[in-house]
Amino acid sequence: MLRKILLAAVCLFGAGAAYVAFLLPSHRAAPDVRVERTEARLARGKYLYEHVANCGDCHSGIDESRFGFPVIPGEAGKGRVMPAGMGLPGTVVAANLTPDPETGIGSLTDGQIIRAVREGIGHDGRPLFPLMPYAEYSSLSDDDVQALVAYLRTLPAIRHQLPSTKVSFPMNVIMRFLPKPVDSVPSPPSDPVSRGKYLTRISGCRFCHSPFEKGRPVEGRDFSGGHEFQLAANARVVSANLTPDQETGIGRWTEQEFLDQFAQFREYAAGTPPKVDYPYNTNMPWLGLSGVSDSDLKAIFAYLKTVNPVRNAVVTHPDAPEERNIPGYRKRTALPPR
Ligand code: HEC
Ligand code: HEC
Known part of the structure; x- marks a missing residue:
């Protein structure tokens, strides 16, 4: 009897661990949004990408020998493997954000990009390693996240195949519990x-x-x-x-x-x-x-x-x-x- 209970417990635990490792995070479908590319949106998106949120600091080729790690001209948004010296748990790769359909985000829907940025769910349903600061970006207003999407579509496409992110235990399990759905976010009051x-x-x-x-x-x-x-x-x-x-x-x-x-x-x-x-x-x-x-x-x-x-x-x-x-x-x- 005791053995059976133990066995059941072990099975349950095993199933639980497998569930955690493979099924979570429970995520919803990417929102069905189509972002219209207006001049105002593109300008706002560029400002957010290049100055306020500095997306390119992680998602571009950068010159590690110079002050402030400037983006290498012609390598904006092409993605990179984060340096081993940062002490991250595993291989963390910032995605190619250019519109290249095979190696970039050209074939992702607007909704998939918005979900990745604000909720931390990759286009394939995978939880993103939280070096991608989605917990902070969950505050991005609908207007601003849409402006970012509009601007990303205008980056010059760069064909740049990167390895996939591989996060080691226990972070690969922990990070499955972090993403949270984000619904509509209004713009902040103007004061x-x-x-x-x-x-x-x-x-x-x-x-x-x-x-x-x-x-x-x-x-x-x-x-x-x-x-x-x-x-x-x-x-x-x-x-x-x-x-x-x-x-x-x-x-x-x-x-x-x-x-x-x-x-x-x-x-x-x-x-x-x-x-x-x-x-x-x-x-x-x-x-x-x-x-x-x-x-x-x-x-x-x-x-x-x-x-x-x-x-x-x-x-x-x-x-x-x-x-x-x-x-x-x-x-x-x-x-x-x-
Ligand atoms: C990626 C991490 C990072 C982000 C994002 C960041 N900071 Fe910093 N900041 C630092 C670090 C590290 C230092 C200390 C080293 C230095 O001065 O460069 C610093 C220094 C500073 C200083 C200099 C303070 C002093 O006494 O000299 C100011 C001011 C500052 N940050 C303001 C800001 C503001 C405002 C924002 C957001 C708009 C911001 N930082 C975003 C990491 C960051
Ligand atoms: C501090 C570094 C950092 C910054 C800043 C950053 N990202 Fe990321 N981003 C990452 C990393 C790392 C990944 C990949 C995580 C993974 O593979 O688990 C990622 C993933 C993504 C993805 C997911 C692509 C896919 O495959 O689904 C998108 C979209 C994205 N980032 C857009 C942005 C945008 C837009 C900004 C600025 C608003 C930004 N990122 C700022 C590090 C960063």
Whole structure:
């Protein structure tokens, strides 16, 4: 009798594990949406792709030797295998987003792309590895996600076959529980604080600038920095404290200083950024974000001033031998002390 119960239990457990590994996530059909390509949509989509959300940082060929990891001209959206040095669990491949029908997303429906971006379900029903920041993109308004789809269709098609993503245990099981359906999302109210809050979600500021535990931002410590990223095997970069704390955050920054901090990188974004060794480089999307409009940056600043101030002194480049001599930051001494 006991044996039978045990056997049944083992079978049930086995079936459960198989179910988790192969059947989940339960996902719904991709929404039946057809995005019309209007001029306004294409312009908005380009702005979101290149500046606000910086999709190309992961989905393009990038120059790893230069400050801010610029996109290699002619390689926009062609996808890439994320570097092994990032310490990811397995092989993670950012998809080819160009309209090539065989190796890109040319044969996907608009609805499949929208579901991938906001819900984390790939075109084949597979849960996406959450390096694809779909939890943040779940906040994308219907208008904005449609603008992105319209713009993606206009990227020059690049035939670029990539290997498939292979995530190791236990993450391959955990990630099946993360996707959630997203229905209609309205645009945020137009006041600066609401718009700023929205922008800090869809551009990943909150994700990168908050400490995370078990895949979620730690309650009450949003934007307090300290989120550590592995750029390469021995090069970490740690996000800064963006809360209004006077000593360790941006509490003493003026709006103008905040704008200038971004504007100083426009020169690099327009040309070729300088060469820089890994420990001095950064995944902060300075190049893309330097093209965010003043009005949007002001909204972000207004919102950041309203978040809970948290005292947290951060060393941003812990593996850089000389903290002060960072090529990308040569103009930064003008800013108030952190
Ligand atoms: C931090 C890196 C990163 C950023 C930023 C990023 N992605 Fe991704 N994306 C990925 C990775 C990695 C995958 C593949 C995950 C997998 O295969 O499990 C992916 C997958 C996708 C897919 C799924 C394609 C398919 O096969 O179904 C789409 C569509 C996509 N991304 C669009 C976007 C768009 C649009 C943006 C910007 C709004 C964006 N991504 C920003 C990393 C990123
Ligand atoms: C991919 C992760 C990532 C994203 C997305 C990101 N940041 Fe950062 N950010 C960092 C890291 C890491 C640093 C520290 C290294 C550096 O300064 O480059 C940083 C530094 C900064 C600094 C400099 C602070 C100082 O004291 O010098 C500001 C300001 C900032 N980020 C604002 C933002 C805002 C606003 C957004 C969203 C619009 C954002 N960041 C999005 C990772 C990120």
